[in-house]
Amino acid sequence: MATLVFSSLGTMLGGPVGGAIGSLVGRQFDSALFGPSARQGPRLKELAVTTSSYGQILPRHFGRMRVAGSIIWATELVEHSELQGTGKGAPALTTYSYTANFAVALASRPILGIGRIWADGKLLRGAEGDLKAGGTMRVHTGAGDQPVDPLIAAAEGERYCPAHRDLAYVVFEDLDLSEFYNRIPSLTFEVIADERFDLQTVIGEVIEGIDASVPLDGMAGYSSEGSPATDLEVFEQVMPLEIDAGGDTLFIARERRQEAAITLAEPAAATGDDDFGGGAGFTRRRAPQSDRPAAILRYYDVGRDYQASVQRPSGQPAPGEPATLDLPAALDAATARMLIERTARRVDWSRDRISWRTSELDPGVAPGALVALPGIAGLWRVREWEWRESGVELALERALPTGADAAPLLGSDPGRGNPPLDVPLAETRLMAFELPLDGPSGAPDRARAFAAASGTSANWNGAALYADRGDGQLLPLGASGRTRATIGTARSVLPAANPLLFDRGSNLLVSLVDPDMRLAGADTRQLADGADLALVGEEIVQFAKATALGNGLWRIDGLLRGRGGTEAAVDTHGENESFALLDARLTALDSGTLGSDPSRQVVALARQDTEPFAAPVLLGGITLRPLAPVHPRTVMSQDGARTVSWTRRARGGWPWQDEVDVPLVEQAERYLITLGAFDAPLAAWATDTPSLTIDAVTLTRLAMLAPGSALHVRQQGTHALSHPLLLCTLP
Structure with a gap:
């Protein structure tokens, strides 16, 4: 009796005359197809994570597939440590970061390259090949002449380092682990094994003397973890x-x-008595x-980043x-829907x-052959035959x-995925x-610098x-963090305005960086x-x-100007300011x-x-610089003397409270009054009260020496002089 060697496949060997030869030839293909081992890998599973264990099956991949791989070296x-905050009076802080060196085996046959890489579900490498974490990656495609990886050779010694030829793997060097909780993340790789593949590609690499040029329409990729017989069954x-194994070549x-x-x-x-059909010679049943x-049908959906899907x-x-x-x-959802529709219709016939x-x-007339029956409609396929005394x-x-088995035109929906942004x-x-100094919460003797x-x-x-203090040497200031500040460029020039009034007439166009x-x-x-x-x-x-x-592009209106003691800059604006x-x-x-x-940067x-x-660094020194005095006043006495006075302000004392003196944050209250140019004044006075009296004789002499000269006052702070306040102009 000759039957189907692979009854689940629905095919067979030679006919009645050539059955003996066909069965013998079939045995050699049985051994090649099934192999000596009965161990099989899983058919379909949820996306696995990268592991490292001895004896793990390393699949063969075809087309494009998303795979986990196995860590083979690490x-x-x-x-890495970095010391921060070494300035005067600042506490030193040492920060630590970690990187990893490891290799991941991906396929037991050569591949063309690697596409995207996911780490803990996030994209580690985009479709354009950009690595989204610090470090480098090298891809070894599994070519028969590929060299050893230089990093592994340097670590293990070249004599102990295999080239892993015919094995596709990737090597990560100094991969930054700061985004993965300082551990090697769970990785999955988009393996690009072939531009196109068919059943001959899957089976022909393992078995010689086989003709299996069967197109696998709609399949973008396939993973084989078992014997060729398992692949055929799949x-x-x-x-x-x-x-057909009736000859020297196995035809599929x-x-x-x-x-x-x-x-x-x-x-x-x-x-x-035990013959079927009796006088009719045949029986028919369902x-x-x-x-x-x-x-x-469970499959990997290409539209959902190769996640397991069903149709x-x-x-x-x-x-x-x-x-x-x-x-x-x-597969895509439409192809998967078509395959399960055809399968359901074929089984019923x-x-x-x-x-x-x-x-x-x-x-x-061999198993698998198509035959027509006299008097019975349709075509029939031979499943098995037996040569008996009463006939075949x-x-x-x-x-x-x-x-x-043609599938109707039905819609298909893979479900909504949530792919990471690439x-x-x-x-x-x-x-x-x-x-500027931030009131009671700020340190009055330490600059408040920000980025x-x-x-x-x-x-x-x-x-x-x-x-960069101006000498080109870079001193670490730490990390910025991932939260983005809102910055941009002014696309119009801000006009001058009175900082004491609400500016309803001016506006500013701002172009943000994103x-x-x-x-x-x-x-x-x-x-x-x-x-x-x-x-x-x-x-x-x-x-x-x-x-x-x-x-x-944004337009901002309704402006309050010169805030935080920056009123001196209200009329200094230019084009394309930050x-x-x-x-x-x-x-x-x-x-x-x-x-x-x-010149620091x-x-x-x-x-x-x-x-x-x-x-x-903009606004250099504004934290430690006293605020300029305000409200200048001039009083002439009967003897010709002139008394000038002003109201002081204090760093960090932004709320203006009536009848309450703003607390002074300087070590002492001092003022410098100058006449004429600041760098070469005609006269200078120092006082520790917010007023100054110039007698008539001195006033007359100065007026004759430099008529029309301006009299300014600046507060002398602990660390710097304030901007000047114009008190009056001599006649």
Whole structure:
């Protein structure tokens, strides 16, 4: 008796005459297909994570697949330390970071390259090949002549380092682990193994003397973890395969290679008690319906980053527990829906069975052959035959009519995924400045330096900040953090205005570094509480209204000018000045490390930046500089003497309270009054009270010496002089 070697595949070997030879040839293919080991890998599973264990199966991948791989080499984590805050009076802080060196094996056959990489579900490498974490990556495609990896060779010694030829793997060198809780993350890789592949690619690499040029339409990728027989069984679930092992070559095709169906002779009658059909010579029956009809197809959906997905056929579910077909292939939803629809229709037709007895020997009537029966419609496929005394008995099943398994035009939905954004890393942008003393919470003898670090898009992971004191040496200031400050460029020139009045007539156009950034207005109470503070050039302003003009351009109106003691800058604006929103997203800097040199800069460098971004420190010294006095007054006495007086202000004392003197934050109250130029005054006075009396004789002499000269007063603080206040002009 000759039967199907692979009964689940629906195909067979030679015919009645060549059956003996065919079965012998079939045995050699049995050994090649099934292999000596009975161990099989999983068919389909949720996306696995990178592991490292001895004896783990390393699959063969075809097309494009997302795989986990296996770690085959690694070193201990590398610790990096950086000392920060070494300025005078500042506490020293040592920060630690860790990197990893390791190799991950991906495929047991050569590949073309690597696409995207996911780490803990986030993109570690984008489709454009950009690595989104610090470090480098090298891809070894598994070529037969690939060299050893230099990092592994340096660590292990070249004589102990294999080249892993015919094995595709990647090596990470100094991969930054700061975003993965200082551990090697769970990695999955998009392996690009072939541009195109078919069944011959999958089976032909393992078995010689095979012809399996079967197109795998709609399959973007496939992973093989078992024997070739397992692969054939997997594909046969959704596409019937015909196998012919009657010769020296194993032929596998979607349809048997026959020019036409073989017409059988009339059935032969039998008289034996155990013979079927009796005088008719044949019997026809319908096989019982499977108690587990194929109703679910699981696959990897390319539209959902290769996540496991399911599709079901249309129609009312059949009785019984539905069977799930696992197809470890990358498909789109439409292809998967078509495959399960065809499978469900094909199974129902094959339930029609006929047992047929013939007295003629035809070598072409072999298991898998298509035959036609006299007096019975349709085509039939030979499943098995047996040569008995009463004739050749054939077991037949109904072959599908043309188009019977054609899937209707039905919609398919893979479900909504939540893929991580794959956008280029943003470029770093930076502003650096000092800010005025912050009342009781600030240290009056220490500068308040800040950096407004940001990126040109939301895909910005922060930057390392350094201080350049003017000598080119970079001193670490720490990391900026990932929160982006709102910064941009002023596209119009802010006109001069009175800092004592609410400026309703002026407005400013601001272009933010990222069009997705936003500004918000504030009401009067919020302005009084310090909302919407912004630095424009070297003037601090507040704005009550912000209007979006599109593409990151904003217009701000309703301005309060010269805030925080910057009234001297209200008439110094120029074109393309920097703009920064002064809020909680600023990064505090160590002023000791930054120094006080006028040419000092803050430098930012992120891993995606091609070169560092440097910014000067604006508002230099404003924290320690006293505020300029206000409210000048002049009184002439009867004897010709002139008394000038003023009202002092104190750093950090921003609330103006009636009848309450602002506390002084300087070591002593002192003032310097000068006549004429500041660098070469005609006369100078020092006082520790907010007034000065010039007698008539001195006043007359100075008026004759330098008529029209201006008299200014500046407060002498602990660390600096304030800006001058014009008291009067001599006649």
